[in-house]
Amino acid sequence: MVQINFARKEINCKIVYYGPGLSGKTTSLEVVHQRTPQGHKGELTSISTDGDRTLFFDFMPLDLGTIAGMKVKFHLYTVPGQVYYNSTRKLVLLGADGIIFVADSTPGRMEDNQQSMDNLAENLTEMGREVNRLPLVIQWNKRDLPNPVPLAELEAKLNPNKVPTFETSAKTGDGVFQALKSISALVLEDINSSDRKQAGGIQNNAKRAGAPAVQSKATASEPAGASSGSMPDRDAGKVLRPVPTPARTAAAAAATSGATATATAQGGASAKAVAATKPAAAPAAGPAPRTAEPVAATEPRAASRAPMTESKAALKNEMQQMAQKRAEKPAASGAATHASSGNSKMFAFMALGILAGAVAAVVAAKLLLGF
Amino acid sequence: MSKDQQLRDDRLVFYRNDLGRIDRVLEEFLRLAGASTVLLIDKEGHMITQAGKVPSFNMDTISALVAGSFSATREMARLLGEKEFSALYHQGERDNIQLSLVGDRTILTVLFDDSTTLGMVRLYVTEAVRKLEDLFVEICRGRSDPNAQGRADMDDLANIKNSAKDTLDALFDGN
Numbered sequence: 068m069v070q071i072n073f074a075r076k077e078i079n080c081k082i083v084y085y086g087p088g089l090s091g092k093t094t095s096l097e098v099v100h101q102r103t104p105q106g107h108k109g110e111l112t113s114i115s116t117d118g119d120r121t122l123f124f125d126f127m128p129l130d131l132g133t134i135a136g137m138k139v140k141f142h143l144y145t146v147p148g149q150v151y152y153n154s155t156r157k158l159v160l161l162g163a164d165g166i167i168f169v170a171d172s173t174p175g176r177m178e179d180n181q182q183s184m185d186n187l188a189e190n191l192t193e194m195g196r197e198v199n200r201l202p203l204v205i206q207w208n209k210r211d212l213p214n215p216v217p218l219a220e221l222e223a224k225l226n227p228n229k230v231p232t233f234e235t236s237a238k239t240g241d242g243v244f245q246a247l248k249s250i251s252a253l254v255l256e257d258i259n260s261s262d263r264k265q266a267g268g269i270q271n272n273a274k275r276a277g278a279p280a281v282q283s284k285a286t287a288s289e290p291a292g293a294s295s296g297s298m299p300d301r302d303a304g305k306v307l308r309p310v311p312t313p314a315r316t317a318a319a320a321a322a323t324s325g326a327t328a329t330a331t332a333q334g335g336a337s338a339k340a341v342a343a344t345k346p347a348a349a350p351a352a353g354p355a356p357r358t359a360e361p362v363a364a365t366e367p368r369a370a371s372r373a374p375m376t377e378s379k380a381a382l383k384n385e386m387q388q389m390a391q392k393r394a395e396k397p398a399a400s401g402a403a404t405h406a407s408s409g410n411s412k413m414f415a416f417m418a419l420g421i422l423a424g425a426v427a428a429v430v431a432a433k434l435l436l437g438f
Numbered sequence: 439m440s441k442d443q444q445l446r447d448d449r450l451v452f453y454r455n456d457l458g459r460i461d462r463v464l465e466e467f468l469r470l471a472g473a474s475t476v477l478l479i480d481k482e483g484h485m486i487t488q489a490g491k492v493p494s495f496n497m498d499t500i501s502a503l504v505a506g507s508f509s510a511t512r513e514m515a516r517l518l519g520e521k522e523f524s525a526l527y528h529q530g531e532r533d534n535i536q537l538s539l540v541g542d543r544t545i546l547t548v549l550f551d552d553s554t555t556l557g558m559v560r561l562y563v564t565e566a567v568r569k570l571e572d573l574f575v576e577i578c579r580g581r582s583d584p585n586a587q588g589r590a591d592m593d594d595l596a597n598i599k600n601s602a603k604d605t606l607d608a609l610f611d612g613n
Contacts, residue, residue, distance in 0.1 A: 072451075
């Protein structure tokens with residue numbers, strides 16, 4: 068989504084290069100990076116495999132300059148094109164303000180192009196968006212190779228909405244900037260095309276959507292669009308209720324003794340997250356001051372995942388014993404132990420006092436009454 | 439209004455007064471927690487504001503990586519049956535990063551070194567997140583009637599389409 072920041076005098080937009088694997092998305096971005104003048108570009112960052120295939124995304128910030136008194140910055144991303152990486156592709160696509168579809172003009176790649184275009188529409192629909200309402204341009208890439216698919220065929224099969232198209236060669240850089248210029252103009256046009264001049268959006272900060280923004284098709288009962296401003300206020304309470312401080316503090320203490328990267332589950336202790344992802348690590352974590360409950364809570368889930376081998380059964384028993392011991396023992400904190408021993412002492416003194424009083428009363432009665 | 443239109447309207451807008459109030463919360467957090475830098479970024483990876491020491495690295499890049507990292511974590515949470523992992527911690531030899539979700543659309547990114555502790559940071563992050571969420575609700579309530587400054591700011595944007603042409607020509611032509 069476009070972010071308009073009047074305090075910093077900035078407009079931030081997200082452009083995504085989409086398309087099938089090996090169609091030239093990363094190469095296009097590299098061309099943009101190489102040819103953009105210094106001062107207008109940031110570093111090109113790639114999260115890729117050892118074989119230089121995009122694993123998550125490539126990213127570069129592009130500073131367009133000052134327009135209407137605002138500094139306009141585009142964040143350019145590429146998605147991983149391989150079919151296998153659809154979940155990460157969706158994450159990159161999320162919140163895109165404009166898309167450059169990079170199609171491969173090589174004969175034999177038409178099916179891949181079609182599949183990727185369908186996948187784009189499908190992913191956008193899952194997010195509650197429509198491909199024909201989003202700024203989109205198409206690069207017919209690899210036009211420099213011999214015998215490319217004729218433009219008429221590409222247009223007929225891949226461009227039913229007649230969006231702007233450009234013949235490009237990412238290898239030589241031809242046409243890449245024209246496509247980027249076109250999408251830039253479309254995105255900027257889109258900024259003030261909305262009727263609603265007083266834009267909001269920030270209110271959603273107070274409303275955590277009921278469902279994750281990216282959902283698998285099977286579970287998408289509510290699109291991400293439902294996280295918009297029209298969402299009823301019933302969710303506001305859920306968001307505004309912070310995680311109780313003691314739980315977080317305990318989690319902080321536990322996390323320092325844990326792995327190098329931990330994720331804290333909402334409303335719970337990090338111990339649960341760590342145990343859920345790495346059940347075997349729990350005994351090794353040793354006497355970290357955690358409550359028994361989160362560890363025990365992960366047990367049924369871990370048990371139901373796979374048939375239990377002997378070693379796993381032994382591990383489970385060990386974990387159960389640990390959990391039981393922790394539950395039986397007073398809370399791990401020293402203060403709690405002191406408090407409980409202090410209470411029992413007080414009760415002992417009170418009991419002694421009552422006993423002594425009773426004995427004194429009996430003695431006094433004997434003396435007074437003479438029996 | 440279609441869902442698409444709804445999403446389009448859903449852009450994040452921060453007026454100057456809003457940012458001033460957010461900055462005050464961040465500065466107080468830095469003072470209490472002893473962290474070096476704090477960034478507030480949106481889930482698309484755009485930085486909203488920053489307080490404390492200006493880092494030497496590119497803040498746009500770190501914002502994009504933080505947003506990517508957080509969205510991947512969210513997907514992991516979904517697979518595990520969690521609604522969300524609301525915090526994420528990266529530990530280095532000297533510098534560390536603590537990420538916390540604020541509401542639904544922003545992420546608080548805290549950079550700290552060994553001059554403070556993770557416990558201190560987490561303790562005060564919880565408080566800062568709560569304050570920011572309350573602040574966002576308050577700002578949102580005031581949005582139904584944007585002040586004069588806000589209206590003027592938005593009016594300036596109406597010219598962006600016309601003004602963009604020259605800038606785009608200058609940057610892209612000749613390449």
